[in-house]
Amino acid sequence: MTDKLRETQDSEFLIFKGQTFTYDDLLTRISFFQKELEQNGIREGECVALIGDYSPNAIFLLMALLLNRNIVVPLSNESREKHLDMFEDAKVNQIIEINENDSWTLREGSESASHPLLDDLREKGESGIIIFTSGTSGKSKASVLSAGRLLEKYKTAKRKPLRTLIFLKLDHIGGINTLFAILFNGGTIVTSDSRTPESVYQAVDKHAVQVLPATPTFLNMMLMSKADAGYNLSSLQLITYGTEPMPQSTLRGIHRLFPDVRLKQTYGLTELGIFSTKSKDSQSTWMKVGCAGTETKITGGTLWVRSESAMLGYLNAPSPFDEDGWYDTGDQVETDGEYIRILGRKSEIINVGGEKVFPAEVESVFLEIPNVRDVLITGRKNPITGEIVAAEAVLEKEEDIKSFRKRAVAHCRQKLQPYQIPQIISVTDRKLSNDRFKKIRNV
Template identity: 25%
Template sequence: MQENRYALEDSRARFLLVDENFVEQARQLATQLPALERIIHIGQGPAPADMPGYEQLIEQHPAIPDSGRADNDLYVIFYTGGITGHLKGVTMSHQAICFSALSYLGMLTHTRHLRHIYVPGFFHFAAASPVWYITLSGGTHIVLPKFEMQSFMLGVSQHRATNTVLVPTMINMLMTHPDFNQYDLSSLKTCIYGGSPMPEALMRRAIELLPDWQFRQIYGMTETGGFATMLHWEDHTPDGIRIKSAGQPAPGVSVRIVDTKGAPVAANVLGEISIRSTALMDSYLKSPDSTQAVLYDGWMHTGDAGYLDDQGFLFVADRYKDMIVSGGENVYSVEVERVLYLHPAVQEAAVIGVPHQQWGESVHALVVLRQGSQADAQELMRFFREHIAGYKVPRSIDFQDQPLPTTPVGKIRKNVIRDQFLDHLGKN
């Protein structure tokens, strides 16, 4: 709830549209945000007495003139952890979004009669991008109320979906579902995935069990319009090297690797991934210093490390920042740690990503309590849920009474903590 409040307050939102799942939260937010003029109900069934219904408002009011916004005018603000992990509003122009949609269509083999079934939430570019390029192609939108594998399989089968976006863990969940063989999924031709490369064993199994599907990996971030490169289906050869890459730049997108001074490096040399295109964000809302730190000379400096081979295929090697990729969602450890430090019982805290069979990585916290204070994992979990989104909440919390290991300058040594966790995991 606090993240929603921050986004609404930071963007100076005047209207809020909610369905039945967020009615109570919206009422609470309305008491805290005086700039919020109206809450509009867009859910199923009749609207609550204190909220006008969206369809009713449309029926009762005449059409309004086109506002004439276009080109570099502000179109949308996405809130993301950004490069630093602090929640920021990524501002995108009409021109950037239109370019993004056209570039995405340019990467697809089939662009007619598309029927896209949505899995990720619309707060994420993984769902927002198809809204634009599927609409631009004259396609059909199949919207699920929430992600649940049974409803996804049913939706593909009943509505003959042709396109979707999944993360590798979801593909694995699909193929291991007990009812997997009870649904006809053959209509689906294009499966975009991201968040992490497709493990080779999983790719081989997907080719065998989903022979009608063509997989395409994308790499990018909110600040780059949600994507920058694509690994096409024909490069998904399980025994080849390219399946380990994130593909080549999309139409109209330039990717280069730079050293610590910002100078381009040669092919196969590791450095920071930088991206240039019309789809780049304009800025972080009301954060000029943060914007200038990552967006300069026309390039977005991603904070990710990687290299380009001599054919222009991008290989993402590691992250400069401590970021955890859980189920395709980026979780910045510093963001979770900030919440822990808000709890009065917490003296020290470190958050790391640890292996997870289903989600790739899960969020794990190591906590040192203040002397004389008490708190258990359940209490901290409840505290987390009041402050951050559910997918960022640690799935496991360990406590210790000794100070966390640090460098000579006092920085917590997360690599040591991670190694100790994996060593303990290996012994059990």
């Protein structure tokens, strides 16, 4: 890994709060932290929680821990209320915390705990990464990944070095993917002061960002904010999106806002890693999924994947793989030749009298309604039809609820089948997405 980094040692590696670091700085600091880990008694094979957001020392320590053959558990500051449970699930031995000023502290976790998946990595002398699933539809699961298997694809991938704004954090498989894709191609990481549309626009303008990875929920926030005025965004070449279905209305809006920017859908899961994709075009949610070492198949309308970079298993749940190594993604898809379109998770389908309703499809239509900032579509039990569709909307400005419901139903009747139209419509000011900017559906 360090040999690859030496190829671009004079290039910019990171722009953080006005400071610029080169790849030579990265190599120097990795070496420094390897010695610090040794002096602080962090042994090979120990499970180490790394708490912090994107910062120089967070990246330096992550790399040093992997080279020290540790099993790293990246955690964000935004998930603090879950940390104690995560420490227990991940059998954490040591805890490193990155503070706001980018200094770091070390404290002990639990006594050495055993688990077959962790023991397997230790016996092979491999480093690992434990990433918790988002938990949007239930309890977060602790996925154990072999760092070697995960990083293998980056060694051969050749891409042009670009300036990429980091959006997804280190505790997300998308954030890990973005980091190593940049590093192995000699690109530049750009951070923003916060994860708000205004801060992202400012970073793109100030640092000539070329690539913006985001989620559909955040891209919709960018549209609703109307905060792009006054910023020079001409450097932007590519926007990638994933982690949840993209509402067609949001995709159209982003294409109108950035007509010269290529929009690309990504696909991946914590359990499998991120795969190469090819979108039909910038205005399409149809894509091809696959890369070397990855196989896909459609069974009963659901996408199944078998991948060489797949996780070893969960620490706190049974293995989800079948006997041949296939993983049921739970994603319902449509097919068009080699292309697929993600309709939504099987677990999120609303069954209205035997008819399937996909929340993302209804959300796309609802977001077209004037004064709607965001919406969450869920199913509610009903004694006659089994379930009915419910909409919880966040409005731009206050509006009489009866008037809003009337407008919303009228709009939905023009675009949706009768069984898809929300029968319950409420207005809320609560946040509808989690700290990974993904819709919360397990409410």
